[in-house]
Amino acid sequence: MDQDTAKKLFNKGGFFILLGVPEGTEFGIDLKSWNTGEKFRGVKMIPPGLHYIFYSAVNNGDTAPRAGLFYYFHSAQVIVKKWNALNECISTDVVSNEEIVGLKDNIKALDNFLGLYPYDIWERWKQLSSHISDNLVKKLIPLNGEVRSALELEGCSNEERKNAHTNDESSTSKRLSRPSYNEFEDDILPELKPKEGTNLRFSVFPVKSYPDGSSPSDITKHSLDSTYLFEQLISSYDVETDILGEMEFCYICFLVGHSFEAFEQWKKIYDNFLSIIELQVKEIPEEFLADIVSNNNFVYVKLRNLFRFIKGCEVDDKLKSKADRLRKNLSDLYQWDFSHLESDDEDDAPVVVEL
Known part of the structure; x- marks a missing residue:
């Protein structure tokens, strides 16, 4: 990184200052983690936007369950936290404004004690968190503000x-x-x-998958087609696209925060999504299929990417079976071949199975 770029980032990037953290503590931000050294006092030059800061106390070689906090950093914002040695965690006590101002005024003196934000993961992190708004985070995080891998x-x-x-x-x-x-x-x-205030506050799926007053045949229909349930869930959000944000939030809490509860919610949303896609794609009229092929093969390419993602994930057999069934049905219906899921070329045309 050249000096001019570094200077701009130093002036515009955020700072997360953590005082008193023991040497050897596992500490990370977004997709990267380290074990802290003796001089560690935090991270500098954090790009504005949403970030996930996480840690695990390490004692005599034993690593505690992971805990993390979401922060939305504004330009040049300085967040100051202290380590709670008794509970081996980031303290919830409010740092005085005088102390924060003092650290801001002497931020350059702390430069050698602050780790540089790992910019090699910034683009990946933005893609993983692009739909998560600050308001959505406030709605989903536990009341105590901390995501823990081990549920209290x-x-x-x-x-x-x-x-x-x-x-x-x-x-x-x-x-x-x-x-x-x-x-x-x-x-x-x-x-x-x-424990009160420690559990993640996910959106609640409707208890019934069908409208009140449905006939037995309608109940059967809605049990096979999750569209009604999905629409009810979407209507509970302030912004409809927040359902994408919750999926991303759950995935991050699982991937980085090691939260099993978040993974369960992610699977529930994904499972219903697959059910809807399966039914909708089956209803595509044949004349539209020609348009799909002539318009950069949008449906084929996106579905192939979806199947590739699920194939490479460690998800349960139920979700993989549903994806495999959808893939087989599409191959039977349109003679599309999804067997070469290792390809990354999005311009590939649908491979037609020879009958």
């Missing part, structure tokens, strides 16, 4: 657990409050619920 649980009565299930239909509550497989398990397993 606390004891509760069976009645409290039932109430949690009734009031919160998120994947976390369902997983913790679902009926046990047998009475013996009910007797020996403790009653647990997420």
Whole structure:
């Protein structure tokens, strides 16, 4: 990086200052992490926009579960945090304005103690988080502001657990409050619920996949076609495209934050999306197919990219089976060959299967 570029980034980029963090702590931002050195005091030259800062305490070679925080950095913004040595985490205490101003005024003196934001991952990070707005983050993050890979649980009565299930239909509550497989398990397993303010606040899927007053045939139809359920979910957002933002948010919380709950929500959204795409593509009239092929093969290319992504992901068999079924149906219907999913050339024409 040349000096002029570095100077501009130093003046316009954000700063995350973390005081008192122990040497050897795992610390990261967006898609990269390090183990801190003795001089580490934070990160400088952070591009304006949304970022995810995460860490894991390390003690005698043991690494604690990962925790992270989303921040939306404005130009030249300075965020100051301190390490809580007792709880081995970033402190939630508010740093005084006087201390922040003092650090800002002497920011150049801290230069040698601040790590440079890893610009080699910036473009990838922007693509992964392009639909996540600051308002959406505030809606989805736990009330305590921190995403944790290990869900904090606390004891509760069976009645409290039932109430949690009734009031919160998120994947976390369902997983913790679902009926046990047998009475013996009910007797020996403790009653647990997420600690207040620590669970992710995902959008709630409608309890029913069909409208009120539906006939038996309509119920069957809506059970096969998730369009109604998906439309109900989208209507719960302030902005319809926030459903894409929530998918990205869940993926980041899983990929970087190691959150199983986020992965479960991502799968639910993706599963319904695949069901809708499968039904819609089947309804494309044959005369439109010619237009699809003549217009840079949009549907074929995007679906091939989707299948390639799912093939390379460590997702459960149910989601992969649904994608495989969609791929097979499209091959049977349009004689498209998706077998060469390793190709990255988006200008490839649909490969037609010879009958």
